[in-house]
Amino acid sequence: MTKNKKKHLDDLRRRADALLSLTPNSSGMAPTDDVNQIVHELQVQQIELELQNEELRSTQSALEESRAKYMQLYHHAPVGYVVLDYSGIIIQVNATFAMMVNRDRPQMLGKPFHEFLLSEDRSIFLARAKAFFKNPVDKYLELRIGNATTSTRYVSLRATPGHRPEEGQSPHLEELLLTVTDISDRKRAEEALRASEQFARSTVDALAAHIAILDATGHIVAVNRAWRDFGRANQAEPAAVSEGVNYLAVCRAVQGHEAETAGVFAAGILAVLKGERDTFSHEYACHGPMANRWFIGRVSRFSDGEVVRIVVAHENITERRQLENKNLLLQRQVSQLEKEESLGRMAGAIAHHFNNLLTAVIGNIEMALEDVPRGQGLSRMLTAALSGAKRAAEISGKMLTYLGVNSTKKEQLDLSVICRQSLPLLQMITPSGGTMHADFPSSGPVVFADLSQIQVLLTNLVHNGWEACEGKDGALHLAIKTVDAADIVGQHRFPFGWQPQTEKYGCLLVQDNGCGIKNEDLSKIFEPFFSSKFTGRGMGLALVLGILKAHNSCATVESRPGGGTTFQVYFPVQG
16 A cells, blocks of 8 residues: 555545534434444444545546546547558547548548558558557558549558567567658649749759759759750769859869960959949850850859858850851941052052153153254163163053952863963072972963963062061961862951852962961951061952952961961862
8 A cells, every 4th residue: 555545545534533523422322332442443433434435436426527628639639640550450530631631530440541541642641550559659650541522632651569478478569659740831832843944943943044043152043954964065073063163262273274264254243242343244165176165154043041052154155156246247347448449449540640641751752862863961861760760660551450350361271281380480589598399280260350360469479488487487378279169268358358159169379487477467468568577568468359259269378376377279260
């Protein structure tokens, strides 16, 4: 007997004695001491029993009230409660779960629990049921309940041990209490979030720009498809440009001619991360082995709550830059055409006036020479004046040639034969120490041209090549071939605006190993009297340009400082 129970009985006896002392003797007789003692004890026990019964009734009432409250809480709890036996049969269920599956509670008793799961999820529960019974602690499962006639709900199952087996019995639990929580709202929110994230991911992946999201330390948090595709296309290691990599470190590790651009971009990212700038952009070249490319990198800062993020976007602007370069080239061509037109008008005016003046000068000098005895001082002066006037007339003729209007003797000519016949003259202007190699076919191609002007063109190109060698031991290579019109390159092609008129062209190549020409000077070399690094060019290349105009031909120039120059002249092939 516990101390509390003994104390309780002693208290009952004292209360019974107190009540008995207040009760009078109803018999009116004087009992003996023994009888009186026995009666007293019986009365005390009777009162004790009545007191105990009263307490039991009070306790039972309290228990019934507590049980009613418990059952109300049990059946109206916000979660479902299901008690299963070891075979998975429902032996107890609350009203909440019954409402979840839209069934009556009595109909659910004795039914397998998996019958109330969606058919696709039943195998999952059956596979985990034994583990739940063996050790339910920390066991958690998300499934769907319902069927074709009821709405589907997502629920989470948590297990709690019910009645544990007695010692010596099977270690498995005899009963299992499942707490079933409706997580449909959470699941729908998660699905909506996943759909939103997928939409955002698909949208970003659909962008042509290469996009990466960086955290506050510069580490890559996410990249889009274009970023990954560009990395693969350029043989970049995936681990070097994907999530988790510090992009600032990648920029700082760049070496070579791109290091400066990478450093500028890294500094821009840091400025945006620190809040010194809201945005940063930088255009840069990223040329590959197969083609030239240009990009613009943009950096933008945004906050996700208290977390700082930045978006780095690299956009390929090659097409835009090419259009800009093409537009710039067209503007230069227009400017050059305007310049040529202006020079043409000037040259025509000069040639016209010079011819009129020089005709009179030369005629008068010749008549004066007829009246002056030869050998005298005056005769020598008139002869010198006549020679100067004729040279001036020759320059006037060259100006007309530059305009392309001084060719009147065109005929069908074999380009290889003409150039081969000109070799002795070309050898005469070859400087000491210079070597010239000619690679001409035995015949062809046949062109419609002015013989004298073709010879002038070849002579001026060879002379120009020797000048480029600047007196050093230079070498010239001459060659003739037939090419398709489509193979004539468009860059540094003269005259500006020239377009092919036939399918085949005879190509005369003159290549030197001289000092080369700066890129900014290539558009000026055919201008009259233009001179840059070496002197003496004068009207030579200007005459070449005029001859090209007169023959509906063109020339292309390839050169770089210190790397020599290659002229290729194209004449329309006849037949």
